[in-house]
Amino acid sequence: MLGQIVAFTVAATVVTIAPGADMALVARRAITDGWRRASWTSAGILSGLLVHATASAIGISAILLRSATAFTVLKVAGACYLAVLGVLSFRSARRTARGEVPTVDARPARSARASFAQGFLNNVLNPKPALFYLAFMPQFFEPGDPVVLLTAIFVAIHIAMGVVWLVTWAWFVGRTSGALGGTRWRAALERVTGAVLIALGARLATASR
Numbered sequence: 001m002l003g004q005i006v007a008f009t010v011a012a013t014v015v016t017i018a019p020g021a022d023m024a025l026v027a028r029r030a031i032t033d034g035w036r037r038a039s040w041t042s043a044g045i046l047s048g049l050l051v052h053a054t055a056s057a058i059g060i061s062a063i064l065l066r067s068a069t070a071f072t073v074l075k076v077a078g079a080c081y082l083a084v085l086g087v088l089s090f091r092s093a094r095r096t097a098r099g100e101v102p103t104v105d106a107r108p109a110r111s112a113r114a115s116f117a118q119g120f121l122n123n124v125l126n127p128k129p130a131l132f133y134l135a136f137m138p139q140f141f142e143p144g145d146p147v148v149l150l151t152a153i154f155v156a157i158h159i160a161m162g163v164v165w166l167v168t169w170a171w172f173v174g175r176t177s178g179a180l181g182g183t184r185w186r187a188a189l190e191r192v193t194g195a196v197l198i199a200l201g202a203r204l205a206t207a208s209r
Contacts, residue, residue: 001150004142005150008140008154009157015132023169024193025118025119025122026041026119026170028085028089028197030173033115037115039166039170040116040119041115041116042119042162042170043116043119044116045162047120048119048120050159053151056130056134057151062134071127074125075127075204075205076205077125078122078201079201079205081201082200082204083202085122085194086199090191092190094187128207137154
């Protein structure tokens with residue numbers, strides 16, 4: 001079983017650090033509100049993973065794998081949510097470029113609850129994590145394995161990786177944005193994250209099972 005855990009850890013590491021909607025959202029929050037608020041967004045994202053993992057464990061997520069309608073509804077909802085976040089990022093970039101937005105330290109920060117909720121919705125409305133647990137993890141099971149125990153271990157490893165990676169990413173983006181300073185730099189970062197969020201929304205909307 002140790003060999004399976006090691007193999008899963010290596011594979012999950014690659015999946016975790018691959019750029020995606022979660023990283024784009026955390027980057028946007030770090031730019032606009034600082035890395036501490038982005039850490040709350042990360043916590044919301046990881047809580048969303050718990051929802052997907054629990055749903056997978058009790059078989060609910062299998063519906064997404066078998067029902068085209070259920071998959072499409074959740075996919076479109078997630079894609080629209082990402083697109084809205086991308087548009088908001090472009091609007092924020094325009095205000096920043098005009099000097100209408102104060103610095104991160106001066107502006108009223110988004111509440112921790114709002115940051116958490118945004119990350120949670122971003123993850124829960126994305127059907128990919130559910131399909132990840134259904135299609136990816138079973139590759140590391142062998143006949144006779146304690147499935148429930150091994151699933152719990154795999155999920156714990158995945159979430160622990162997410163904690164380390166997303167918080168580190170939030171800190172890096174926040175510090176880089178703060179160190180470089182200037183409205184032009186921050187506006188450029190917001191445009192990039194906005195474009196990434198919209199592109200990821202389009203990708204999710206056209207994704208197949």
